[in-house]
Amino acid sequence: MSWGAQVLLALLLCRGLAGGLWHMEQSSGGGQAADRPASCSPPSNKSLRKAARAGRVTGDQLCEALNRADLPALPGTPAERKKILGRQAALSCDQTIGIGFDLGGGNATAAPGGIARTLVVAPDTKDSGGSYEVAVWRQDGGLPDDAALLRGAEKVLPAVPGRDGS
Structure with missing residues (x-):
């Protein structure tokens, strides 16, 4: 492939990439950050019983423990x-x-x-x-x-x- 074709291909790829990134920003709300903490899904009784029998913590319990407003201050x-x-x-x-x-x-x-x-x-x-x-x-x-x-x-x-x- 000639150098001219390579340059043209590179320009087209960059333009496509820039357009894709622009579209992603527009469709994601313009980069606005959410001001609320993450939410945890409600635990199922089955997962709680299974974890309790095995002496483990469920992902839901861990989510509740970590879902704190002061989490960034801890470390x-x-x-x-x-x-x-x-x-x-x-x-x-x-x-x-x-x-x-x-x-x-x-x-x-x-x-x-x-x-x-x-x-x-x-x-x-x-x-x-x-x-x-x-x-x-x-x-x-x-x-x-x-x-x-x-x-x-x-x-x-x-x-x-x-x-x-x-």
């Missing part, structure tokens, strides 16, 4: 929440992948990399869905500085085109 998650430029934000960590290329034609190598620190910020004050992410990592394998990440986000995010500046 300390709210400590990772921030307000950036008047918007809700959250910090998280993730492992990066180190990839090495042999420019002499040899094999590429892959190994665990360092830690990336990511800040996820709501695009508007209404927290109506969507997010902006800013991630930093260090090449020396050390932990990124949260204060530097927050300062950088406060400088960079106001310059993002289409971002609600209010």
Whole structure:
């Protein structure tokens, strides 16, 4: 296949993918998050008796135990929440992948990399869905500085085109 045909095929595939994603967002309510907790289905007497005989907990009982308003606070998650430029934000960590290329034609190598620190910020004050992410990592394998990440986000995010500046 010629390079022109490959480019055309790639453009058509990207357009189709973008259209599919747009359609999914429109059909899912425009990205509005539900404000209510998950619901648990009512347990059946048969499953309760069977679990009680076996000395186990049913999925329904586990759902009821975990369906708490303060569940995110139990592992300390709210400590990772921030307000950036008047918007809700959250910090998280993730492992990066180190990839090495042999420019002499040899094999590429892959190994665990360092830690990336990511800040996820709501695009508007209404927290109506969507997010902006800013991630930093260090090449020396050390932990990124949260204060530097927050300062950088406060400088960079106001310059993002289409971002609600209010």
